[in-house]
């Protein structure tokens with residue numbers, strides 16, 4: 001009875017799927033042509049500003065009933081597959097596979113990329129600097145634990161630019177080989193994850209040793225090899241290493257998120273809604289920071305982030321990591337940057353890129 005009713009509806013879906021398939025391949029053939037044009041001039045395959053515009057447009061024009069975020073996810077994958085026909089880009093990230101960094105790679109680039117897992121954040125930068133990877137994806141900041149200091153230090157030294165950013169929810173699970181805690185003598189995770197679950201661990205397992213390891217993915221791998229080791233990691237890492245969940249969502253803050261930056265040699269053109277990141281330092285005098293930032297207000301440029309980090313040269317001096325709204329090529333941003341550069345003891349433009357955070 002139900003099947004009788006379903007049959008004509010499924011026939012409609014089949015007919016629409018055939019049209020979609022045809023349209024998708026027509027789009028792919030045009031992308032191939034774009035690829036040929038780019039190859040003639042050695043132009044970059046990945047154009048984040050164009051992808052951001054396509055995604056904004058489909059969300060703006062979406063009549064429903066599909067949710068706009070879901071439509072964007074579909075189009076992200078369509079563009080990823082089309083891009084891969086031009087050339088498959090390689091993206092380095094903090095591995096092993098199963099980490100939140102890997103998840104961030106797929107969220108930003110879609111699935112049709114070559115992921116290159118690296119053992120450390122330093123290696124991610126090196127891979128992109130050496131050209132082994134086209135881009136690197138690195139964690140910048142966690143909503144409960146603050147800045148990822150190693151990334152901030154490397155951004156200061158690198159020749160790469162920031163070409164994009166994204167933020168993803170971070171849900172940690174406690175996992176073991178058996179799915180239970182019997183016989184477990186240590187809990188492994190990245191130091192950030194241990195910090196993000198500290199209150200819960202103090203309450204539930206105050207007497208089990210905690211060990212910081214290179215990544216949550218590495219913790220999951222260790223737990224898969226040793227029944228006396230538990231891992232705190234994302235569920236994807238647990239699935240990859242066949243772990244059982246002892247308890248899901250053990251992070252102290254249920255809204256825990258991490259912001260990632262995409263680094264590479266590419267400097268994206270303006271997309272219409274962009275953000276610019278820079279690092280500044282001022283001489284250690286009263287009012288210096290206030291004076292330093294005055295050009296932003298004067299030119300009507302909004303600051304969206306301000307983070308300080310000790311310069312570690314023995315005196316109380318700081319580097320300031322600043323994000324502002326707009327692209328460095330926009331007149332008012334460019335004018336403010338010229339003045340900021342004049343006032344600062346140190347000035348480094350990290351990059352302008354499409355604004356994508358919610």
Ligand SMILES: O=C(O)C(=O)C[C@]1(C(=O)O)C=C[C@@H](O)C=C1
Pocket residue numbers: 031034035045046047048050051054078079080082083086
């Ligand atoms: O417009 C381009 O430059 C393309 O290569 C096409 C396309 C797409 O599929 O829409 C694919 C890759 C780029 O990153 C941007 C967009």
